[in-house]
Amino acid sequence: ETGVTQTPRHLVMGMTNKKSLKCEQHLGHNAMYWYKQSAKKPLELMFVYNFKEQTENNSVPSRFSPECPNSSHLFLHLHTLQPEDSALYLCASSQDGFTRYTEAFFGQGTRLTVV
């Protein structure tokens, strides 16, 4: 039990499909994050939610649409993706965005392949 659970673990989708990634955390945290890890690149922060409010959108294309219905759940809705969007998508949570010196806890990731 990692505390942060992501589903599905693997996803293959066509460029015209619509799919959603789900993340759930059981740690009582109030901040949740989406990161993207592409080959040969560092983890890139995509979106940040603090207390269900989006506080950061790191210039992510609109074909990625996050949703945070409550502090425990985070979704990433995907539509009309491109093959270059194939990557490992990681969800993370932390206590909140205002507490100093806080670490983030990661889920196991969703390996996305766009064909």
Next chain:
Amino acid sequence: DQQVKQNSPSLSVQEGRISILNCDYTNSMFDYFLWYKKYPAEGPTFLISISSIKDKNEDGRFTVFLNKSAKHLSLHIVPSQPGGSAVYFCAASSSYYGGSQGNLIFGKGTKLSVKP
């Protein structure tokens, strides 16, 4: 331009010896630094951290050193164990930007191989 750099993509050490992983950063507003370990097909796992008010933090086999003037930190693992073969990521955050204390900027990682 990368704000957190891990210039060694890979490192190989003998079991039982010391592993030293290095990380440099460019943003002087960073005040919290973390090391994560990642196995294939898993998410990163938090290892150890250090705030900018310290220059050393130790936790079991892991010690992190911070040199603020050089904007450099290092992770020492003693002794290295075969189960420690993984990718190690350095990350940094800043408390100066309101509400963003948890936003982590990562390096590209260093793949550590521990040989028996």
